[in-house]
Amino acid sequence: FSSNELRVQGTKMLNLIGDIYDNLDQIPVYPNIKLYDLKSQISEEPPQEGSSFDEILEETKNKFVPAITHWQHPKFFAYFPSSISHPTILADMFASTFHSPAFTWNASPAHTELEYVVVDWIAKMLDLPPQYQLKNSGGGAISVSTSDSYHLAAHAAKLRKINQMKLDPLSPEILKFSSYVFEHTFNTVEKALRIKDINYIRNIPVYFDEQKKNFIPDMAKLEAQIEEDVKNGLHPFFISATYGTTPTCANDPFDQIIALSKKYGMWLNLDCAYAGTTWVCPEYRSLRPDNLLNEVDSLQINFAKLGMVGNVGTLTYVQDKKTFTSAFKKDQGFEITKNAYSGSGDAVDAKDWMIGFGRRWNALKFYYNLKAFGVKGYQEHIRSKSQLAKRFQEYIEKSDRFELFSENLYTLVTFKLKTFKENQNQNDINKKLKELLDKNTLEGYVTPSNIAGIYFFRFVVCNPNTTEQHVDEFWQYLNKCTDQLIREYQ
Numbered sequence: 439f440s441s442n443e444l445r446v447q448g449t450k451m452l453n454l455i456g457d458i459y460d461n462l463d464q465i466p467v468y469p470n471i472k473l474y475d476l477k478s479q480i481s482e483e484p485p486q487e488g489s490s491f492d493e494i495l496e497e498t499k500n501k502f503v504p505a506i507t508h509w510q511h512p513k514f515f516a517y518f519p520s521s522i523s524h525p526t527i528l529a530d531m532f533a534s535t536f537h538s539p540a541f542t543w544n545a546s547p548a549h550t551e552l553e554y555v556v557v558d559w560i561a562k563m564l565d566l567p568p569q570y571q572l573k574n575s576g577g578g579a580i581s582v583s584t585s586d587s588y589h590l591a592a593h594a595a596k597l598r599k600i601n602q603m604k605l606d607p608l609s610p611e612i613l614k615f616s617s618y619v620f621e622h623t624f625n626t627v628e629k630a631l632r633i634k635d636i637n638y639i640r641n642i643p644v645y646f647d648e649q650k651k652n653f654i655p656d657m658a659k660l661e662a663q664i665e666e667d668v669k670n671g672l673h674p675f676f677i678s679a680t681y682g683t684t685p686t687c688a689n690d691p692f693d694q695i696i697a698l699s700k701k702y703g704m705w706l707n708l709d710c711a712y713a714g715t716t717w718v719c720p721e722y723r724s725l726r727p728d729n730l731l732n733e734v735d736s737l738q739i740n741f742a743k744l745g746m747v748g749n750v751g752t753l754t755y756v757q758d759k760k761t762f763t764s765a766f767k768k769d770q771g772f773e774i775t776k777n778a779y780s781g782s783g784d785a786v787d788a789k790d791w792m793i794g795f796g797r798r799w800n801a802l803k804f805y806y807n808l809k810a811f812g813v814k815g816y817q818e819h820i821r822s823k824s825q826l827a828k829r830f831q832e833y834i835e836k837s838d839r840f841e842l843f844s845e846n847l848y849t850l851v852t853f854k855l856k857t858f859k860e861n862q863n864q865n866d867i868n869k870k871l872k873e874l875l876d877k878n879t880l881e882g883y884v885t886p887s888n889i890a891g892i893y894f895f896r897f898v899v900c901n902p903n904t905t906e907q908h909v910d911e912f913w914q915y916l917n918k919c920t921d922q923l924i925r926e927y928q
């Protein structure tokens with residue numbers, strides 16, 4: 439594959455990408471295929487001979503594209519959409535061109551220093567307290583995902599507790615470490631704790647708070663559980679709070695959580711995977727209590743969701759990088775990681791912020807986006823997506839067919855269809871509506887959720903290319919399917 443071929447095929451490929459983006463709203467969001475439809479079109483044996491790149495491109499266009507769930511489709515309103523901008527696509531090309539595992543500063547200075555730059559830029563752009571900047575006591579790094587970052591937090595927390603209690607690494611007291619999550623905490627926090635061999639993972643239920651119109655963890659139950667655990671000789675060491683939960687974008691009661699984490703010496707992790715990006719707009723910082731970020735030990739913000747960098751896009755931030763990175767520094771006798779700057783402690787080495795060793799140049803995606811859009815561009819993006827969600831919310835509020843499910847913040851709207859006949863089961867008609875909606879995802883795609891047995895829809899806008907027209911067309915389609923549903927029940 440010569441450089442000339444790279445130019446020729448690369449040009450074709452970029453044209454194809456442009457065409458795909460220009461025509462995305464002409465294809466369904468969700469592919470109309472069955473399990474292994476794609477796999478069955480591909481030989482089970484690896485190819486013995488190489489093919490022309492033209493053939494590979496054709497195969498991509500004709501076989502792969504129709505089997506994709508199009509997360510970049512302007513009518514993709516499902517999950518928390520993982521959004522990508524065009525500068526991200528271009529940065530990814532350079533990330534491959536200049537590929538380096540960049541585990542230490544000298545494994546590639548540019549990779550390392552650019553990550554330093556974007557970590558501090560984003561800390562400033564989101565108005566995190568100054569200690570979160572790498573040039574100060576804390577800082578951050580790009581992690582593989584939010585879920586991976588929980589592992590880092592759980593590991594650092596465990597080591598901190600072992601050190602605080604001056605325990606021998608084999609002490610049976612470590613088996614008595616206890617941790618606390620909530621019913622709406624993202625479930626991979628529990629997974630991280632299980633992988634860390636934590637025997638006591640308490641999952642505290644949530645309830646619907648009529649005033650907040652959202653689901654809030656039961657703080658009395660949390661406190662009672664911690665007290666009982668302590669009485670039984672356990673050692674609380676970790677608690678994870680969420681700023682913008684996945685099902686309904688609720689905020690946990692931070693003041694009470696902070697008080698408990700301080701009282702019992704727990705590491706406080708704050709998951710802001712989706713909602714943290716909104717802090718780029720000053721008006722969205724009001725739900726973030728002033729003291730919150732001064733009390734948190736680690737936090738995650740995933741710029742894949744509203745931040746247009748796609749996966750890998752999670753930033754892990756800490757206030758105390760010495761404690762955090764000491765959990766991952768394993769340099770003794772490893773000659774290849776030694777270099778003058780790292781040894782002096784001045785350099786930021788990526789390997790000290792992760793479980794693995796090498797990484798991709800993901801900082802370039804952040805850098806390109808920030809340069810291309812600026813803070814103002816990001817503010818416009820978030821405000822415009824919030825306005826689109828508001829537009830949809832107003833349609834729901836004005837309609838006598840639908841009702842909101844919970845308070846809606848930022849770019850999420852939770853809603854369900856009201857019953858339209860006596861003795862109707864609301865879940866059943868909403869499930870039926872979902873079946874009808876999915877018959878033509880050219881018109882849009884939403885995913886449901888279920889809390890305490892109540893089935894509802896989550897409509898989320900994150901993609902940079904979603905416009906009022908896309909929202910309006912989905913609203914019309916939703917009503918068309920509802921008309922059909924009503925007819926079917928007559």
Ligand code: PLP
Nearest residue numbers: 518583584585624683684711740
């Ligand atoms: N945390 C929250 C609040 C989420 O909503 C999600 C996914 O939507 C995650 C974590 C998982 O993020 P990741 O895929 O980066 O692990």
